[in-house]
Amino acid sequence: MPLRRRIFLTVALFGAVAVAALVLAPMVGSAPISLRRVFDRSIPFTDNPDAQIFFISRLPRTLAAALVGAALAASGVVFQALLRNPLATPFTLGVSSGAALGAMLAITFPVSLAFAGVSTVPIASFAGALGAVAIVYFLSTVRRHGLSTTVLLLAGITLNAFFSSLILFVQYLADFSQTMRTVRWLMGDLDVGSYAPILAALPFLLAGFAVFAWLPRALNLLTLGADAASARGVDVVRTQRLAFFSASLATGAAVSLGGPVGFIGIIVPHLVRLLVGADHRLVLPASALFGAAFLIGCDVAARTLIAPMVLPVGILTAMIGGPFFLWLLIRRG
Amino acid sequence: MRSLVQLATAAALIAAVACARPEASGSRPGAQPGAPQRIISIVPAVTEMLFAIGAGPQVVAVSSFDTWPADALKLPKVGALLDPDIEQVIRLRPDLVIVYGAESELRAKLGRAGIKTYPYVMGGLANLTKTMRDLGRQVGRAAEAEAAAAAIDARFDAIRRRVAGRPKPRTLLVFGREPGSLRAIDASGGVGFLSDIVELAGGENVFGAVKRESVRVGTEEILAARPQIVIDLHYGRDLAPDQIDRERDAWKSLGSLPAVREGKIAILVGNQFVVPGPRLVDAAEAIADVVHPQWRSGR
Numbered sequence: 001m002p003l004r005r006r007i008f009l010t011v012a013l014f015g016a017v018a019v020a021a022l023v024l025a026p027m028v029g030s031a032p033i034s035l036r037r038v039f040d041r042s043i044p045f046t047d048n049p050d051a052q053i054f055f056i057s058r059l060p061r062t063l064a065a066a067l068v069g070a071a072l073a074a075s076g077v078v079f080q081a082l083l084r085n086p087l088a089t090p091f092t093l094g095v096s097s098g099a100a101l102g103a104m105l106a107i108t109f110p111v112s113l114a115f116a117g118v119s120t121v122p123i124a125s126f127a128g129a130l131g132a133v134a135i136v137y138f139l140s141t142v143r144r145h146g147l148s149t150t151v152l153l154l155a156g157i158t159l160n161a162f163f164s165s166l167i168l169f170v171q172y173l174a175d176f177s178q179t180m181r182t183v184r185w186l187m188g189d190l191d192v193g194s195y196a197p198i199l200a201a202l203p204f205l206l207a208g209f210a211v212f213a214w215l216p217r218a219l220n221l222l223t224l225g226a227d228a229a230s231a232r233g234v235d236v237v238r239t240q241r242l243a244f245f246s247a248s249l250a251t252g253a254a255v256s257l258g259g260p261v262g263f264i265g266i267i268v269p270h271l272v273r274l275l276v277g278a279d280h281r282l283v284l285p286a287s288a289l290f291g292a293a294f295l296i297g298c299d300v301a302a303r304t305l306i307a308p309m310v311l312p313v314g315i316l317t318a319m320i321g322g323p324f325f326l327w328l329l330i331r332r333g
Numbered sequence: 334m335r336s337l338v339q340l341a342t343a344a345a346l347i348a349a350v351a352c353a354r355p356e357a358s359g360s361r362p363g364a365q366p367g368a369p370q371r372i373i374s375i376v377p378a379v380t381e382m383l384f385a386i387g388a389g390p391q392v393v394a395v396s397s398f399d400t401w402p403a404d405a406l407k408l409p410k411v412g413a414l415l416d417p418d419i420e421q422v423i424r425l426r427p428d429l430v431i432v433y434g435a436e437s438e439l440r441a442k443l444g445r446a447g448i449k450t451y452p453y454v455m456g457g458l459a460n461l462t463k464t465m466r467d468l469g470r471q472v473g474r475a476a477e478a479e480a481a482a483a484a485i486d487a488r489f490d491a492i493r494r495r496v497a498g499r500p501k502p503r504t505l506l507v508f509g510r511e512p513g514s515l516r517a518i519d520a521s522g523g524v525g526f527l528s529d530i531v532e533l534a535g536g537e538n539v540f541g542a543v544k545r546e547s548v549r550v551g552t553e554e555i556l557a558a559r560p561q562i563v564i565d566l567h568y569g570r571d572l573a574p575d576q577i578d579r580e581r582d583a584w585k586s587l588g589s590l591p592a593v594r595e596g597k598i599a600i601l602v603g604n605q606f607v608v609p610g611p612r613l614v615d616a617a618e619a620i621a622d623v624v625h626p627q628w629r630s631g632r
Contacts, residue, residue, distance in 0.1 A: 031554070031556070049559065052588065057556060110569075112513065119516065120513065177509060181519070189516065193516045308557075309548050
């Protein structure tokens with residue numbers, strides 16, 4: 001089958017799954033609502049609990065799940081190619097622990113940074129993510145022209161450990177209820193409560209996705225090694241830099257929106273590779289779409305399984321995704 | 334007029350002598366002989382109880398998280414709730430250390446050092462005056478503890494009596510969320526002192542059916558629960574009036590809630606709402622003021 005047709009078919013198929021998830025998820029929840037009442041224009045919005053549940057609670061969190069899932073899965077693909085390491089995740093280079101440190105500080109030492117309808121914690125966590133990106137980039141470029149992926153990886157892992165210890169230190173200083181809340185933040189939470197946090201994260205996510213759209217061919221060559229890629233006309237340094245910044249930016253925005261939702265960034269890319277092969281022109285869009293659908297599905301489970309309590313979605317991603325991935329692995333093996 | 338001045342002077346002198354006596358004689362006033370004289374409390378709620386039953390002078394150190402009363406803050410601090418500084422505790426030569434009941438390891442450690450411990454178990458609202466009375470017997474302040482506990486019970490009873498027979502508004506009690514937004518909302522389930530206070534104040538806890546102390550809920554669950562009153566607790570820091578307005582405004586996005594439409598969103602600020610000590614009765618009265626504003630006048 002020609003490549004163009006395979007790309008079209010893959011995107012259409014995974015796109016259909018993502019769209020189906022997007023449409024179906026807001027119809028399911030802990031409270032029974034009537035769709036007719038939701039869209040009944042004759043009832044004022046403030047008097048219509050069904051419409052409020054649909055538009056204030058379910059739709060924002062479904063959209064947030066789609067964006068966070070797509071960003072983390074696609075960033076996972078990009079980091080795995082950039083670092084030429086199948087175990088790389090969007091969190092390997094310290095972006096999420098930087099974000100987590102920002103969030104922990106904001107929860108433990110409340111100061112108001114609220115801006116444009118976005119509360120302090122997401123802003124602080126995005127700032128933490130950017131700080132981590134800047135440090136890792138500086139370290140990996142300081143000794144040579146271009147990025148050293150080895151230094152990148154080691155600096156990222158060290159920074160992760162360093163930030164983790166700072167996080168534990170902040171938690172240690174926090175009182176009991178704050179510690180509980182910081183631990184809950186680390187489990188991920190998509191109940192964004194309004195559209196403002198989504199709109200705030202959107203420009204960064206879209207910038208990341210725009211670069212992702214340009215990357216696949218170069219990533220294919222990059223996985224063969226820098227020299228091989230360079231021999232085939234890839235500007236290796238530029239590609240590495242673009243890949244690093246776009247994936248870091250998307251990850252930072254996603255984590256500030258929904259918390260460090262684990263597992264998606266590593267398993268969705270591998271799962272998609274099992275289904276469509278290793279070509280990044282297929283893997284990257286398919287992972288983004290499947291990541292979106294998968295996180296939407298996990299979020300539906302999170303808010304219905306033990307209703308009226310809401311499970312942190314980060315617990316469910318691995319709980320649901322792990323056995324599914326293992327089953328696929330054994331079946332293919 | 335002159336006799337009044339003389340009377341006041343005499344009263345001041347007596348008070349000064351009464352205050353000066355413990356330093357002069359080196360013993361703590363009032364406690365029965367043989368009672369613990371060097372108490373360390375690493376449980377803020379119990380610190381508050383000890384001061385309320387007149388055992389404040391017997392306390393020699395508190396936890397790093399104590400915030401009340403002012404006298405307790407002048408004492409040495411011996412660390413955090415779950416990992417107190419054992420060296421510091423032993424160095425202060427306590428004859429009674431108050432710890433959380435679940436900390437069996439800490440109790441064993443102190444036991445090896447020959448130090449007596451009092452295990453505190455947090456329970457519902459009824460546990461407050463029960464613990465105060467028990468504590469009174471342990472620290473030689475039985476009579477004062479009985480008086481303090483009875484006064485608190487009487488105030489609880491007054492609320493209970495005066496809200497009896499009134500309709501029970503559906504009440505949501507939130508004790509944690511992200512400031513300025515409706516994210517990461519922790520509400521009171523049907524277990525624990527907060528839920529007990531809502532019921533005592535004549536409200537019906539909307540998440541009372543969930544048999545847990547804390548329930549993490551989303552906006553959907555709150556919209557579906559349709560509370561008529563929202564009590565939103567803030568503690569650990571003071572809020573300026575404009576911050577209180579901002580926190581109240583955060584609820585406005587849920588316009589279909591009866592509580593929002595009728596303007597019954599109460600932002601209550603203070604540690605007395607979350608430390609299960611003797612100030613819980615102030616907290617209960619403040620919450621009753623929200624649930625049944627006329628309860629005090631009896632109308």
